[in-house]
Amino acid sequence: MKVKIINNPSAGRTTLQKYLEVIVGRLVLQGIFTTVDKFDTKGKNDAFDEVMKIKENQYDIIVAVGGDGTLNEVVNGVMKSGINTPVTVLPAGTVNDFANHLNIPYEIDGICKMFGNGKFVDVDVCKVNENYFINVAAAGIMTDVPLKATVASKTVLGKFAYYAEGIKEIPKKLLKSVKYRFESDDETFEEDVLIFAVLNSTSAGGFKKFAPCAGLDDGKFDVCIFKRSDIFDTAAIFLKILRGEHINNSNVRYFQTDNLSVTCLQDCGIGIDIDGEDGGPLPAKFEIFPSALKFFIPEKNI
């Protein structure tokens, strides 16, 4: 395998990055990796820019070492440059939703085994306005500046978890709902919403069953809308996400589609969050590109 590694040295707790040399060394000795070029990112968009330089057939695989944000930049690079090079991710981030969904191992032996007997699968890629995403795009819940400092997670879904957990301490006004119009070929409706998420995989914000019906190759994305409800209902819904039972709650709207437009009906300044990174402002047009990316996964995964 001719391999391009895109390594984010600062992602997560930087544990896996320390073993990267051992992993690569072992795979080279085993003859599985024949050429290895490693690039270390220094900041935002470095991974994307580096992938944009890759030519068709230059590598057999691009390995993102980092979290969902690094993987997202690599996917955007592949999609926007139009190359067909397969991608995989080694979970070196904080949450690693996509890698967890695919059961990609965290330790040296498991990772080496994956490259020895893994397989390539075709996965759908989603797009919101100009940005591609492979896992989740979400929006909602405005925060006041002082609260932001106390919220550990930078992601919309992480903040949602924080609100639900620390629900008693949160002033009511911060659970702010916003009115949106959702339009797809199937239906159009307006709703007062706390957050909404559009998912390709089942996992988001560390919850493995956030979109329990999602499939990576079903040609559809799963939309999960949390309607305005009081803080106690929100807390109850949060607990149900762990078991994937929130989708039956009357304050949650859950459906699958292959096209969606979302417009904010208030002057709210809300933006889209793609795997924890800024995805630009609303309105948002979501599209899906069925089986558009080859992904390398362990032999036994889902």
Ligand SMILES: Nc1ncnc2c1ncn2[C@@H]1O[C@H](COP(=O)(O)OP(=O)(O)OP(=O)(O)O)[C@@H](O)[C@H]1O
């Ligand atoms: N050398 C670096 N130092 C600091 N930040 C970096 C560096 N390289 C990339 N970044 C930033 O890291 C972001 C991606 O982080 P990534 O999502 O991979 O890790 P994470 O946030 O720890 O994991 P997760 O998203 O799974 O929770 C990039 O968008 C970029 O802004």
